[in-house]
Amino acid sequence: MSIDKQESVKKLFTAQSAKVETNKGDAYYNELYDRCRARLDELKKLKPLNNRMDFMQSIEEEGLERRDFLKWASATTAMLMLPASFTPLVAEAAVMMNRLPVIWIELQDCAGNSEALLRSDGPKIDDIILDIISLEFHETLMAPSGHQAEKQLEDAVEHFKGKYLLFVEGSIPQGIDGHFGTIGAKAETFIDHTLRLAKDAAAVVAVGSCATFGGIPAAAPNPTDAVGVMDVVKGKPIINIPACPANPSNMVGVLLHYVLTGSIPELDSLLRPKFAFGYRIHDNCERRAHFDAGEYVEEWGDEGAKNNFCLYKVGCKGPMTFNNCSIIRYNEAVNWPIGVGRGCIGCSEPDFWDKYAYERPMANANIKAPTGGVEKTVDEFGLGLLTAAGIGIAIHAAASAVAGKKSEEV
Ligand code: SF4
Ligand code: SF4
Known part of the structure; x- marks a missing residue:
């Protein structure tokens, strides 16, 4: 992300955070600061799980400057509502992200x-962070396969x-006793696989629309009876990062929050981090002035389209969709769907494929939006905040198990 872009993202997040975070005073942040300070001091005493990659060295190798890093840290702090x-x-x-073990599994998904x-067409700091986390298992990215891969997973657990x-990508098919999706030589069903790995996780992060709410596999007629992680895993902290795909910046935000505070971020009623999903697309959309002025694209290619008017009448679901992609965008923050003239299809909302992904405005669709209408606000929708679960990060002192990432540490 360019420095100019980081500055504008920071300003937008700071303004938005101020609107949402009105009830937290100095005492709260002082206590939180002390807790984070103590936690980072403890983490610092540990060796990295994977010390092949040093964060600051990676920054330099990618041609980034310390100034870029500090600008990024400042924008990310605002994004996390701190x-x-x-x-x-x-x-x-960020520098200590290599103390965090992550296991990533794929289920009914497209990867x-x-x-x-x-990602990516060019290195940026979020990417480097995702490079240095200790990814203990990811079957698509790791070198081993078959029995070797299975052993690696068991060792890591x-x-x-x-x-x-535990990061989970993809939905969980429940049909025919879960046998629409199996994994490994013992044909463990995706349900059993997920439950077994979730049992020993500190927390479960469902990534993407399929893992969170079932996504496209769960679209009508849902032949595999697909559901999201929260419908199957109980008794564990679950963080949902929906969207199709989930924005890597939001994955980084969740990881950073966990390393920094030892707890999961505050969540809305759908278990989405409030820092990322506390905003409507519509409220930070560059075409909003046209919506307010009643200037719409009426059909594709008309004068309104040429003038970048609002896309509501050709089906934009931005007024009903909570996500921060109108602020952080995609592809190195270069653009996002509405920026290129395509309405939002509400990919971060439950049942988005059946309810939102067609080219009619909700007002013409005889479907009640979860917001109750296009002009409800975040507050009216009722984020139903859950108190951030203090799930105390476990402190490790052992080696990484992933081949190719295994380090000389410990
Ligand atoms: S309806 Fe869509 S295009 Fe129009 S202002 Fe809202 S989010 Fe932007
Ligand atoms: S604009 Fe809408 S459909 Fe597109 S990524 Fe953002 S939330 Fe998903």
């Missing part, structure tokens, strides 16, 4: 979120019991 005084802590947490994780974050 006061500017937390910026040095966020920068420190689009793994693609998003891999055993080694980091209670300490790893």
Whole structure:
């Protein structure tokens, strides 16, 4: 992300955070600051799980400057809805991301979120962070396969019991006793696989629309009876990062928040991090002035389209969709769907494929939007915030198990 872009993102997030975070005073942030400081001091005493890659060295190797990093830390602090005084802590947490073990599994999916994780047409700091996390298992990215891969997974689960974050990509088919999706030589169903790995995780992160709400596999008639992780996994903290694909910046935000505070971020009623999904697309859309002025694209290619008018009448679901992609955008923050003239299809909302992904405005569709209408606000919708679960990050002191990433550490 360019420095100019980071500055504008920071301004937007700061303004938005101020609107949403009205009830937290100095005492809250002072206590949080002390807790984060103590936690980072503890983490600092540990060796990295994967010390092949050093964060600051990677920054330099990618041709980025320290100034870029500090600008990024400042924008990310605003994105996480933290006061500017937390910026040095966020920068420190980024450097210590290699203390965090992550296991990533794929179920009924297209690997689009793994693609998003891999990105990219040019290095940026979010990408480097995703490079240095200790990815203990990711079947698409790792070198081993078959029995070797299975052993690696078992080793990682055993080694980091209670300490790893389990990222799940893809929906879970429940039909024919879960046998629409199996994995490994023992044909373990996706349901059993997910439950087994979730049992020993510190928290489960569902990434993308399929893992969160079932996504396209769950679209009518849902032949495999697909559901999201939260419909199957109980008794564990679950963080949903929906969208198709999930934005890598939001994955980084969740990871950073966890490293920094030892807890999961505040969530809305759909278990989405409030820092990323506390905003409507519509409220930060560059075409909003046209919506307010009643200037619409009436059909594709008309004068309104040429003038970048509002896309509501050709089906934009931005007024009903909560996501921050209108601020952080995609592809190195270069653009996003509405920026290129295509309406939002509400990919971060439940049942988006059946309810939203067609070219009619909701007002013409005889379907009640979850917001109740186009002019409800975030507050009226009722984010139903859950208190951030303090799930105390486990402190490890052992080696990475992933071949190709295994380090000389410990
Ligand atoms: S309806 Fe869509 S295009 Fe129009 S202002 Fe809202 S989000 Fe932007
Ligand atoms: S604009 Fe809408 S459909 Fe597109 S990525 Fe954002 S939330 Fe998803």
